[in-house]
Amino acid sequence: MATESSYYVPEQSRLPIFATIGLFLTAFGAANWVNGGSSYIFFAGAIAMAAVLWFWFAAVIRENMQGLNSDQLKRSYVWGMGWFIFSEVMFFAAFFGALYYIRTFTLPWLGGEGDRGSSNMLWEGFQNTWPLMVTPDQAVSGESAKVLGPKGIIDPWHLPLLNTVLLLASSVTVHIAHVFLKKGKRQAFNLWLGATVILGAAFLFFQVAEYLEAYQHLGLTLESGIYGTTFFMLTGFHGAHVTLGTIMLLIMLLRSVIAHHFKPDDHFGFEAASWYWHFVDVVWVGLFIFVYVLGA
Amino acid sequence: MAHGPKPGFTRWLYTTNHKDIGSMYLWFSFAMFLLGGCMALVIRAELFQPGLQIVQPEFFNQMTTMHGLIMVFGAVMPAFVGLANWMVPMMIGAPDMALPRMNNWSFWILPFAFAMLASTLFMEGGAPNFGWTFYAPLSTEYAPPSVTFFIFSIHIMGASSIMGAINIVATILNMRAPGMTLMKMPLFVWTWLITAYLLIAVMPVLAGVVTMMLMDIHFGTSFFSAAGGGDPVLFQHVFWFFGHPEVYIMILPAFGIVSAIIPTFARKPLFGYSSMVYATASIAFLSFIVWAHHMFTVGMPIAGELFFMYATMLIAVPTGVKVFNWVTTMFRGSMTFETPMLFSIAFVILFTLGGFSGLMLAIAPADFQYHDTYFVVAHFHYVLVPGAIFSITAGVYYWLPKWTGNMYNETMGKVHFWMAFVGLNVTFFPMHFVGLAGMPRRIPDYALQFADFNQIASVGAFLFGAAQIVFLFNVIRTVRGGRKATDEVWENPQGLEWTVPSPAPYHTFSTPPVVR
Numbered sequence: 043m044a045t046e047s048s049y050y051v052p053e054q055s056r057l058p059i060f061a062t063i064g065l066f067l068t069a070f071g072a073a074n075w076v077n078g079g080s081s082y083i084f085f086a087g088a089i090a091m092a093a094v095l096w097f098w099f100a101a102v103i104r105e106n107m108q109g110l111n112s113d114q115l116k117r118s119y120v121w122g123m124g125w126f127i128f129s130e131v132m133f134f135a136a137f138f139g140a141l142y143y144i145r146t147f148t149l150p151w152l153g154g155e156g157d158r159g160s161s162n163m164l165w166e167g168f169q170n171t172w173p174l175m176v177t178p179d180q181a182v183s184g185e186s187a188k189v190l191g192p193k194g195i196i197d198p199w200h201l202p203l204l205n206t207v208l209l210l211a212s213s214v215t216v217h218i219a220h221v222f223l224k225k226g227k228r229q230a231f232n233l234w235l236g237a238t239v240i241l242g243a244a245f246l247f248f249q250v251a252e253y254l255e256a257y258q259h260l261g262l263t264l265e266s267g268i269y270g271t272t273f274f275m276l277t278g279f280h281g282a283h284v285t286l287g288t289i290m291l292l293i294m295l296l297r298s299v300i301a302h303h304f305k306p307d308d309h310f311g312f313e314a315a316s317w318y319w320h321f322v323d324v325v326w327v328g329l330f331i332f333v334y335v336l337g338a
Numbered sequence: 339m340a341h342g343p344k345p346g347f348t349r350w351l352y353t354t355n356h357k358d359i360g361s362m363y364l365w366f367s368f369a370m371f372l373l374g375g376c377m378a379l380v381i382r383a384e385l386f387q388p389g390l391q392i393v394q395p396e397f398f399n400q401m402t403t404m405h406g407l408i409m410v411f412g413a414v415m416p417a418f419v420g421l422a423n424w425m426v427p428m429m430i431g432a433p434d435m436a437l438p439r440m441n442n443w444s445f446w447i448l449p450f451a452f453a454m455l456a457s458t459l460f461m462e463g464g465a466p467n468f469g470w471t472f473y474a475p476l477s478t479e480y481a482p483p484s485v486t487f488f489i490f491s492i493h494i495m496g497a498s499s500i501m502g503a504i505n506i507v508a509t510i511l512n513m514r515a516p517g518m519t520l521m522k523m524p525l526f527v528w529t530w531l532i533t534a535y536l537l538i539a540v541m542p543v544l545a546g547v548v549t550m551m552l553m554d555i556h557f558g559t560s561f562f563s564a565a566g567g568g569d570p571v572l573f574q575h576v577f578w579f580f581g582h583p584e585v586y587i588m589i590l591p592a593f594g595i596v597s598a599i600i601p602t603f604a605r606k607p608l609f610g611y612s613s614m615v616y617a618t619a620s621i622a623f624l625s626f627i628v629w630a631h632h633m634f635t636v637g638m639p640i641a642g643e644l645f646f647m648y649a650t651m652l653i654a655v656p657t658g659v660k661v662f663n664w665v666t667t668m669f670r671g672s673m674t675f676e677t678p679m680l681f682s683i684a685f686v687i688l689f690t691l692g693g694f695s696g697l698m699l700a701i702a703p704a705d706f707q708y709h710d711t712y713f714v715v716a717h718f719h720y721v722l723v724p725g726a727i728f729s730i731t732a733g734v735y736y737w738l739p740k741w742t743g744n745m746y747n748e749t750m751g752k753v754h755f756w757m758a759f760v761g762l763n764v765t766f767f768p769m770h771f772v773g774l775a776g777m778p779r780r781i782p783d784y785a786l787q788f789a790d791f792n793q794i795a796s797v798g799a800f801l802f803g804a805a806q807i808v809f810l811f812n813v814i815r816t817v818r819g820g821r822k823a824t825d826e827v828w829e830n831p832q833g834l835e836w837t838v839p840s841p842a843p844y845h846t847f848s849t850p851p852v853v854r
């Protein structure tokens with residue numbers, strides 16, 4: 043075991059500059075794509091980025107196996123992951139905050155209530171309701187409005203409730219997996235981690251089914267006024283994070299099954315992924331309450 | 339670990355060394371400072387006389403926007419990160435930053451992000467022209483197509499800041515030498531720790547708000563459109579929830595720098611160390627609950643106006659503690675006035691002046707008069723130029739001998755200081771007057787009665803710009819040679835960075851020192 047006095051600093055590394063090129067191509071390509079250009083640059087960047095991440099994580103795992111990582115260095119990774127998750131919390135806070143502001147201030151004002159109720163003069167006939175089925179535009183221009191509200195919304199007590207159960211269960215299973223890992227029982231660890239991945243994938247499956255229902259039958263889309271906006275942006279970013287979390291856990295599973303990685307006392311790669319998983323779980327509870335139940 | 343730097347340019351591409359990366363941050367930020375400065379000079383040249391003289395209004399708007407964005411995200415923030423990279427590991431007795439590869443990545447994505455941002459100047463429809471605060475719907479419905487590239491460049495800058503901040507937190511909390519307890523840390527380390535928390539908390543919110551813009555522009559969402567039930571004022575709330583802590587991100591490390599310099603040249607320990615720490619933390623906390631003072635005139639409930647007014651005024655208390663401590667540190671000190679000290683004293687005086695005009699702006703009913711006038715421009719330039727820029731300059735002069743092993747030219751440093759000091763006051767002081775008299779900001783043309791003060795301001799701006807050339811020349815000369823610096827450089831300065839040789843070896847504290 044390395045000591046405090048030998049904090050491993052790699053002499054040089056080519057990884058970051060390649061990651062830079064990958065990230066730049068991804069961002070530039072995405073901007074180019076949504077501005078009407080081709081999507082090639084974006085996909086080239088995304089592939090480059092994925093490849094660099096692969097090699098980067100491989101390098102870190104290799105260094106750890108060579109015993110280069112002291113306890114102190116491992117703590118740096120722990121701090122890093124913890125504060126990264128906090129930054130994600132703040133990202134979601136911006137969107138939850140937007141939902142709160144719209145419902146508490148904007149819509150009552152547009153509907154003629156309170157301090158700024160005079161804004162109703164611009165949208166005569168608009169009434170503040172939630173879910174917002176009739177947008178201000180629609181209240182004024184009827185069916186010829188540019189922004190139409192949804193015709194229906196997702197019932198929280200069907201698919202969303204099922205998804206809540208799935209995701210909460212997956213938080214439990216990943217915790218059980220962790221307990222078995224700490225006891226050194228690899229078979230049980232693999233089993234419970236595999237169950238978690240399946241639960242995550244099932245969640246995503248039902249989320250897609252819910253989106254199809256919304257788009258095909260309910261007229262609930264990104265473009266259906268502020269209800270559709272907040273609904274899809276909050277659940278969509280959460281879904282993207284669940285996708286990422288499922289991939290992370292799947293990779294951890296493959297590392298354990300194929301390469302026999304992780305020791306009972308040394309498995310921060312897995313632990314970081316499980317923290318991330320608990321985080322997306324907590325966000326979902328917030329979504330279920332504030333978007334689905336209180337939104338219905 | 340005993341190796342020196344690798345030869346060739348790949349040293350800079352592949353480096354994991356905090357000193358290399360710190361130097362790259364500092365040079366990059368200086369380049370951005372000159373670029374943003376040139377844009378400021380375009381603005382001042384246009385405003386030298388009333389009427390349209392040099393540029394078209396559309397281009398003028400692009401200049402004010404890009405000047406703000408480049409100075410905030412390209413000059414001030416990377417300069418502080420560069421100083422943190424150089425100094426934090428040396429100050430806490432660590433061998434390097436906690437996550438050295440990510441450190442390299444945090445830096446190198448910045449030049450790419452700014453290349454992308456600058457390239458918008460050459461795009462169809464021109465660069466972003468909606469002000470650095472990019473209020474919707476100017477930045478959404480009415481924005482040029484290049485806004486998409488602006489959005490993604492902001493995303494990259496945000497990623498860089500978040501990674502840099504995480505690295506600094508991990509370094510400070512995990513890599514202190516034995517005996518370096520939290521309350522023994524130099525104030526620069528303390529202020530950066532708190533700044534890093536601010537960055538981690540608010541850069542994601544900035545990412546959120548530009549994402550909302552992107553969705554409104556390209557995917558038909560209604561965040562900022564009342565037609566769909568959204569609200570353009572929502573943009574301002576989310577933006578300023580990021581924006582106000584951002585202001586302190588640009589000033590807290592400055593507090594740390596002058597708190598290092600003033601004790602050295604007053605030859606007294608810093609007065610009220612622990613109160614400095616608590617004041618910094620208080621300012622950081624308050625920064626989260628004052629954001630709407632940027633939008634008093636937008637139409638808020640009276641309770642909101644009152645809350646944000648009083649909360650804003652509260653900030654004067656911890657800030658006053660700091661100013662009191664700096665002044666008291668100097669009181670009856672055995673002072674000398676080398677260049678870093680001159681910049682630091684100017685910081686204390688002029689930053690306080692900027693703070694006072696901030697207090698005036700905090701008064702909601704008075705703000706209705708000042709809002710969007712040149713008084714606001716005067717205020718934030720007084721806190722950012724003699725605040726952030728002067729402290730960075732002071733820090734560079736203070737630590738340059740440690741970095742290079744050579745003393746800078748003191749005469750040239752003093753020339754730089756007096757040119758910059760006079761230049762900035764001549765530029766920004768008259769703006770208070772034209773602002774109070776009603777001259778609006780962000781216009782290429784103005785009423786005749788503002789001509790005299792604007793002419794004076796433009797002359798000052800070019801003087802301030804010329805001062806930076808002296809600075810550049812002085813730094814390059816020092817890097818290339820000059821009188822050798824001692825290991826201590828100054829007379830009995832405090833801190834671990836002065837216990838290593840000058841220039842600091844490529845690797846310092848591979849074995850941690852013991853702090854008593």
